[in-house]
Amino acid sequence: MRFLDGQTPRHDLTYDDVFLVPGRSSVTSRFDVDLTSPDGCGATVPVVAANMTAVAGRRMAETLARRGALTVLPQDVAPEAVAEIVAWLKSRHPVWDTPLTLAPGDAVADALNLLPKRAHGTVVVVDEGGRPVGTVDEAACSGVDRFTRLADVLDPGAPVVPMDTAPREVFERGRRVVLGVDGEGRLAGLLTPLGALRAEVYSPTLDAAGRLRTAAAVGINGDVAVKAKALLDGGVDVLVVDTAHGHQEKMLDALAAVRGVVGDSGVPVVAGNVVTAAGVRDLVAAGADIVKVGVGPGAMCTTRMMTGVGRPQFSAVLECAAAARDLGRHVWADGGVRHPRDVALALAAGASAVMIGSWLAGTYESPGDLLRDEGGRPYKESFGMASKRAVGARTRGDGGFDRARKALFEEGISSSRQLLDPQRPGVEDVLDGICSGVRSAATYAGARTLDELHDRALVGVQTTAGFTEGTPHGL
Numbered sequence: 001m002r003f004l005d006g007q008t009p010r011h012d013l014t015y016d017d018v019f020l021v022p023g024r025s026s027v028t029s030r031f032d033v034d035l036t037s038p039d040g041c042g043a044t045v046p047v048v049a050a051n052m053t054a055v056a057g058r059r060m061a062e063t064l065a066r067r068g069a070l071t072v073l074p075q076d077v078a079p080e081a082v083a084e085i086v087a088w089l090k091s092r093h094p095v096w097d098t099p100l101t102l103a104p105g106d107a108v109a110d111a112l113n114l115l116p117k118r119a120h121g122t123v124v125v126v127d128e129g130g131r132p133v134g135t136v137d138e139a140a141c142s143g144v145d146r147f148t149r150l151a152d153v154l155d156p157g158a159p160v161v162p163m164d165t166a167p168r169e170v171f172e173r174g175r176r177v178v179l180g181v182d183g184e185g186r187l188a189g190l191l192t193p194l195g196a197l198r199a200e201v202y203s204p205t206l207d208a209a210g211r212l213r214t215a216a217a218v219g220i221n222g223d224v225a226v227k228a229k230a231l232l233d234g235g236v237d238v239l240v241v242d243t244a245h246g247h248q249e250k251m252l253d254a255l256a257a258v259r260g261v262v263g264d265s266g267v268p269v270v271a272g273n274v275v276t277a278a279g280v281r282d283l284v285a286a287g288a289d290i291v292k293v294g295v296g297p298g299a300m301c302t303t304r305m306m307t308g309v310g311r312p313q314f315s316a317v318l319e320c321a322a323a324a325r326d327l328g329r330h331v332w333a334d335g336g337v338r339h340p341r342d343v344a345l346a347l348a349a350g351a352s353a354v355m356i357g358s359w360l361a362g363t364y365e366s367p368g369d370l371l372r373d374e375g376g377r378p379y380k381e382s383f384g385m386a387s388k389r390a391v392g393a394r395t396r397g398d399g400g401f402d403r404a405r406k407a408l409f410e411e412g413i414s415s416s417r418q419l420l421d422p423q424r425p426g427v428e429d430v431l432d433g434i435c436s437g438v439r440s441a442a443t444y445a446g447a448r449t450l451d452e453l454h455d456r457a458l459v460g461v462q463t464t465a466g467f468t469e470g471t472p473h474g475l
Helices: 058-066 079-090 108-117 167-173 193-201 224-233 249-262 277-286 303-307 313-326 340-348 388-394 400-407 427-445 450-456 464-469
Strands: 018-020 047-049 070-073 100-102 123-126 132-136 160-162 178-181 187-191 215-218 238-242 269-274 290-293 330-334 353-356 378-382 416-419 458-461
Touching: 018 340, 018 427, 047 058, 047 427, 058 070, 058 079, 058 427, 070 238, 079 224, 100 108, 108 123, 123 187, 132 178, 167 193, 187 193, 193 427, 215 224, 224 238, 224 249, 238 249, 249 269, 249 277, 269 277, 269 330, 277 290, 277 313, 290 313, 313 330, 313 340, 340 353, 340 427, 340 450, 427 450
Parallel strands: 047 070, 047 353, 070 215, 100 123, 160 178, 215 238, 238 269, 269 290, 290 330, 330 353
Antiparallel strands: 018 458, 123 132, 178 187, 378 416
16 A cells, blocks of 8 residues: 555544545456455455444344354353354355244234344244245234234235245345245245345355354453353354453463464464554464454544543554564454445555444344334444443443442443434445445455555545545535
């Protein structure tokens, strides 16, 4: 990556401070751009869902892995629960979505409780043998008593096809949903036309056995080696050693312990967070394959306002990525992205993937319940992992005095409403926008891979007015 005037600015920069300059390009189509992350995490698009309780759960992990991204399960989740999630995830189909099912005798109220769990907005009604008898959506539940049986409102017309039916054929059927069944006629999957289209555009994040991949985080307190081994035994594909201040002795000791457990298993080890080249070098020396970069840029983080500590994210990623490349390693840009342009800029600065938190919290697939505000708009609750709410959950096994003492120190927002975007309410919708922006940015730079994007990127520095000029102004 080069700066437009040939000189690195003497002050640090955020994503809003910079822009990509178009260059001569022989890339004729966005689909000629390969978005595979070069860092060995297995992702075919450079997006990682952050290990936040309000973001990363089994639905997020399944959906993003199916579209080539990766999810990091939070360190607050017990290893046995992580193992259960991983086992469930690896039993999911890499193309067909997991259907929501109820019985004909169940009530409309049961369907209304399930419908917000998936962006496809459909519950499949199955008989005692697991064979589909119809579908129910929100429209079918409208205007009827909540105790009405689903047998009275279901639509029996959804097409039923074998699970080996090609996504293109599913798309061409033109129905709102298509149901996939196994050889015995039992329901095994569901695809919408848009889902079928995405199945042809994205390549899933798969392990060597062809199953969906996921990552999990472990903190630096307690017996880190035991926790890491439990996660490995549970089938986790990527281990993330995580703490807010990654450039400390306790992290280096914990990271070395995790590296000792991982050995030559081939499981990548991620560690962070840091914002300097020195931090990268120390974490790599302690055993990190990938280093997380970012202190304070997250939407739910108050670290910079509370402490004054941190660093503008674009400059942090640029310096840390250069240090990692010198060592044959990689960095993930963690936090501070609010638009697809920010993801493209982080990759241009040298990141191999970008971690996203609050942006994904406001989607159907995030773990929280779907709520509605005073105006009836749907939203999910989000909170920072250093907030009083998260700390309270993390320390619930401690004594009352210790919990109260730790609760005095918070560097995150405990409650925030993340409205669902009516145009992009699902995490796949968000991913479409991100990948479209990054692919287009690569074509402007003449790049066919993420490494080429970094090599060819020409970046300029702009004023606040310059950034504002690039925002849409239409009503």
